[in-house]
Amino acid sequence: MSAPVLKVEGLVKRFGGLTATDHVDFDLADGEIHALIGPNGAGKSTLINQICGEMRQDEGRILLDGLDISGHSAPQRAKMGLARAFQVPSLLNDVTVLDNVTVAVQIRHHRTYRISDSPRGRRDLFAEAEGFLAGTGLAHRGDIVVSDLSHGERKQLELVVARATKPRLLLLDEPMAGLGASESQEMIETLSTLREAHGILLVEHDMDAVFNLADRISVLVYGRIIAHGTVDEIRADPEVQRAYLGEEDA
């Protein structure tokens, strides 16, 4: 396996007396889908927020391509290739689907300070953004204002926008949350095609999706990683069964 894209070392985050992240270590290789599972309140979102820079850790380091990014702000990390899809879609709601993708494209091209380029002068950006929409369920929905989209479409758009930044690493926070059965199936297919191009850290509740997609799985319970390994190893692990999978069966 190649050198890790993302490496998390000894990460700790405390909220008062509660240790939300308790000495977490894991890594993620290029082209790998690493799933992070765990019951509600296990600290998955806290961990994601620290990796993307919205929240600062109390201890430990985060390395992207071997570079320590622990002190970087969220925008700096985004520029270095960390793209995020939010659990609850967080988009530009007043503008169209295409505009949302175009913003991601223009930021990647550093076209953010031009104060007098006309829409005609931005045509190349729109064309590139269309390219990211092509082949997705949103291909013919480019002109729709985001506030008119369904939840499932917004989840898809989150992913397209993240891809349009051409990231090194995708942080996907529950991409299946709130999706119908067929929408979930589509999302699984989309994600399996994406692993070629990016490393993916997948936080997900949908066990079918996780077992389908993940190369490796880490199980987070009470802020601590209690197990990690391949899909088969995790399925067989008795501690995981008890702490997490068992609860779901009950």
Added chain:
Amino acid sequence: MDRSNALKTLAAVIGLLALVAVPIIADAAGSTAWISMATRILIYGMAAASLNFALGYGGLVSFGHAAFFGLGGYVVGILYQTYADETLLFGFIPGTNQLLVTLPATILVTGIAAAAIGALSLRTGGVQFIMITLAFAQMLFFFFSGLSAYGGEDGLIIRRTNELFGLNMRDRATLYWVTLAITALFFVIYRRLTMSSFGTIVSGLRQNERRMAALGIEAYRYRLIAFILSGIGTGIAGAMLANVMRFTSPDLLAWHTSGQLMIMVILGGVGTVTGPFLGAAVLLILEDVLNAWTENWPLILGLVLLVVVLQARGGLMAIVNLVRGNRS
């Protein structure tokens, strides 16, 4: 698509011709007061549109834009007085009565002021931002009120309008046309700005700062640039107002001027390109008409505002678009 573009261009040309013809029509109708009114509408329109870039596009609800409006006026006034007295400002700056000098000077002064005020105010958000911008404007209000060398509370009389290319700037129609030319140039730049790459980022930050951060945008510096551009635009309007009124006073810096500009934006349509101009026109004309009718005019004006804002949440532009939409 081509056809609707052609129609839009036609509408713009007709609109521009109508604006150019205002002094001629006013003369023919024997109402020269219309010319002053039209000039003021253009100027307040520029100020409101500038505020709208910060407020409507950037989501930066500044309650202190009177600061830039008034500063623009004082740049013209103080430079004129220095010129008339044949002295040097701060011991080294010669005065001037040339519009081609006072406008760039206004851009410089209001740009620096907006950078300073913005740099501090933008560290806050929400209601605090509103209050801090208001506080800065009030500080400038009291500063100029106490500045007795330049009129203090009474304000500063500018005996002659700035000169430009040897035009007869005492002629109201000429002054209107000069203002119209500046407003037209302003409008082209402002419209471009709202649709530019930078404008897209600024409006993205209004809609969802968290999303923009996740895409790599540090909000502060973009908002600061937007605030500076907005302040400069308002400053230019203030400089033109001082030229047209041949007077500037601390009143221009007071909080009710900020409120007036804000009302124009809200009335016309927050975050629309032409709305603020429409809002300026309606507010100034209403004030004028109601003032002639009753001294309790602010009460009626308040009711009108209430109806417009409640009935059309997008302001007058929402009504215009509704009519337009029904036709096509």
